[in-house]
Amino acid sequence: DGGITQSPKYLFRKEGQNVTLSCEQNLNHDAMYWYRQDPGQGLRLIYYSQIVNDFQKGDIAEGYSVSREKKESFPLTVTSAQKNPTAFYLCASSRQGVGQPQHFGDGTRLSIL
């Protein structure tokens, strides 16, 4: 079955540590996205990529970094510069073009030790 796989499901970060969240899709989608979801705030866009080897900052990119070396993969690194990283992180993908619906993985919950 086609879909988006995020791993791990739960992740714990120590102070000063960088952690990387994995996102893989086999939907053959060109565009991929990372969102952060906090209670009562909805989804906020961190980074997005419309094509391999290219990505753009979203609304809350500070303290995060991404890479897009393969079409199927869009890992997110939460750096030590992100002072409030505890959240539910969601990866999504879509076909290229305006108005395309996005399809989501099941998320990674990141907590601070």
Add this chain to the structure above:
Amino acid sequence: QKEVEQDPGPLSVPEGAIVSLNCTYSNSAFQYFMWYRQYSRKGPELLMYTYSSGNKEDGRFTAQVDKSSKYISLFIRDSQPSDSATYLCAMSEPEGDSSYKLIFGSGTRLLVRP
């Protein structure tokens, strides 16, 4: 003011009731409208997708868009306990620098009581 407003709920209804979920928005450029369902500790799942104004029906679900009022609705008929989830609306513009972006409401939590 947020671009998309959605009542957080929770909305509690008895099984079999008709449920109405709503979002209002401020950007008249939005043309694409979506509803997602999100179960606890899961990712959002696309339920309905509409372009511009009008109604769309899929089984027990009906999505309605009123662009003149900047108001969208999702109706659920014969609601079931399995419909208990958070419902997120999302929308986007047809062109321009922001056309790649989905703008989400904060979600309405629905509880259907057996």
